[in-house]
Amino acid sequence: xxxxxxxxxxxxxxxxxxxxxxxxxxxxxxxxxxxxxxxxxxxxxxxxxxxxxxxxxxxxxxxxxxxxxxxxxxxxxxxxxxxxxxxxxxxxxxxxxxxxxxxxxxxxxxxxxxxxxxxxxxxxxxxxxxxxxxxxxxxxxxxxxxxxxxxxxxxxxxxxxxxxxxxxxxxxxxxxxxxxxxxxxxxxxxxxxxxxxxxxxxxxxxxxxxxxxxxxxxxxxxxxxxxxxxxxxxxxxxxxxxxxxxxxxxxxxxxxxxxxxxxxxxxxxxxxxxxxxxxxxxxxxxxxxxxxxxxxxxxxxxxxxxxxxxxxxxxxxxxxxxxxxxxxxxxxxxxxxxx
Amino acid sequence: xxxxxxxxxxxxxxxxxxxxxxxxxxxxxxxxxxxxxxxxxxxxxxxxxxxxxxxxxxxxxxxxxxxxxxxxxxxxxxxxxxxxxxxxxxxxxxxxxxxxxxxxxxxxxxxx
Numbered sequence: 001x002x003x004x005x006x007x008x009x010x011x012x013x014x015x016x017x018x019x020x021x022x023x024x025x026x027x028x029x030x031x032x033x034x035x036x037x038x039x040x041x042x043x044x045x046x047x048x049x050x051x052x053x054x055x056x057x058x059x060x061x062x063x064x065x066x067x068x069x070x071x072x073x074x075x076x077x078x079x080x081x082x083x084x085x086x087x088x089x090x091x092x093x094x095x096x097x098x099x100x101x102x103x104x105x106x107x108x109x110x111x112x113x114x115x116x117x118x119x120x121x122x123x124x125x126x127x128x129x130x131x132x133x134x135x136x137x138x139x140x141x142x143x144x145x146x147x148x149x150x151x152x153x154x155x156x157x158x159x160x161x162x163x164x165x166x167x168x169x170x171x172x173x174x175x176x177x178x179x180x181x182x183x184x185x186x187x188x189x190x191x192x193x194x195x196x197x198x199x200x201x202x203x204x205x206x207x208x209x210x211x212x213x214x215x216x217x218x219x220x221x222x223x224x225x226x227x228x229x230x231x232x233x234x235x236x237x238x239x240x241x242x243x244x245x246x247x248x249x250x251x252x253x254x255x256x257x258x259x260x261x262x263x264x265x266x267x268x269x270x271x272x273x274x275x276x277x278x279x280x281x282x283x284x285x286x287x288x289x290x291x292x293x294x295x296x297x298x299x300x301x302x303x304x305x306x307x308x309x310x311x312x313x314x315x316x317x318x319x320x321x322x323x324x325x326x327x328x329x330x331x332x333x334x335x336x337x338x339x
Numbered sequence: 340x341x342x343x344x345x346x347x348x349x350x351x352x353x354x355x356x357x358x359x360x361x362x363x364x365x366x367x368x369x370x371x372x373x374x375x376x377x378x379x380x381x382x383x384x385x386x387x388x389x390x391x392x393x394x395x396x397x398x399x400x401x402x403x404x405x406x407x408x409x410x411x412x413x414x415x416x417x418x419x420x421x422x423x424x425x426x427x428x429x430x431x432x433x434x435x436x437x438x439x440x441x442x443x444x445x446x447x448x449x450x451x
């Protein structure tokens with residue numbers, strides 16, 4: 001009988017690692033709290049830098065789950081150490097005794113309403129990057145018919161000590177540029193602005209997307225963080241920022257404002273960390289043994305990480321890490337057990 | 340001297356290598372957060388004085404770092420210490436207190 005491995009979190013990292021563990025001869029038990037597998041990826045329409053459909057990445061993964069035991073709508077009730085194993089109790093009453101647990105708990109999208117000065121949840125015309133993806137995916141018509149000036153606010157809940165998120169969320173810059181181009185395709189006559197502090201186009205082809213946004217889509221880039229948003233009597237928005245390159249404050253009337261909500265540590269991190277007795281980092285993400293040398297291993301024996309549970313990552317980075325984690329677990333389980 | 344009708348124009352480049360900044364070091368000791376600025380411009384965007392005057396806290400901080408303190412007084416004199424910049428600073432800098440400390444270190448009390 002093949003050995004079980006518990007994988008907690010059924011997003012891209014958990015699914016990919018489970019498939020790989022199965023290929024290596026193990027029986028992964030994949031636990032997902034939501035009714036469906038796929039995590040944030042299942043709700044996203046298209047992916048940077050080429051605009052491929054998220055479904056084209058996720059569907060083949062979901063169709064290849066033979067040999068993976070997965071439970072949706074299921075949470076972790078408790079995890080206890082028993083000799084050199086972990087006993088995992090699930091909310092559905094089942095339990096598993098395993099030598100290795102992989103935590104692929106991912107991230108939570110920053111709650112944009114926390115940045116009250118941007119008016120998300122107060123003004124109708126303020127939406128988030130996730131709302132925009134839902135809109136793109138469903139093909140539903142926009143709420144407002146007079147969408148002529150559209151703004152994207154970078155770093156919402158990223159690089160923000162007051163919001164409790166000091167880290168850069170890494171993927172929002174290029175997501176904003178991608179979404180700006182996509183919205184321009186839908187509203188060719190609209191003027192689209194991106195308000196950024198730094199444009200972190202770190203990946204292959206990201207800079208090309210930025211160039212395309214400037215050259216082919218005429219996106220206007222303003223270097224300055226939006227400081228506040230207000231609404232006029234007709235429900236249009238007034239956005240204030242400083243054009244820091246020009247050195248003057250700027251005020252602009254907008255019909256739609258998209259907040260690029262960043263990645264915050266998943267809400268389950270603290271509770272799971274307590275259960276397996278590890279200490280999350282100051283930023284709230286799980287901290288591997290060595291960020292460079294062993295990014296998939298925790299400081300506790302038999303605990304492994306993959307994906308955004310240890311900090312913001314792109315989809316390809318997450319998938320590579322899931323594969324690396326499967327190999328790390330395989331190596332660990334093949335080591336002779338200490339007596 | 341024969342006047343040829345043209346003269347030397349002083350260089351307009353910033354001479355950062357020559358900047359001796361005892362005042363800035365003093366300010367830094369008093370307000371360690373002054374070096375945390377990421378120049379996002381939130382302060383300037385929300386500044387109630389900046390709409391009508393040249394006040395810009397982002398530029399004040401940059402000018403002090405570059406040793407161009409003379410350029411800051413005309414800006415700072417318009418500050419009403421309303422503290423709106425402090426509400427929006429993503430790095431959580433106590434901007435209002437910083438402005439008061441700049442006045443103290445650079446002896447600008449009469450200007451402020």
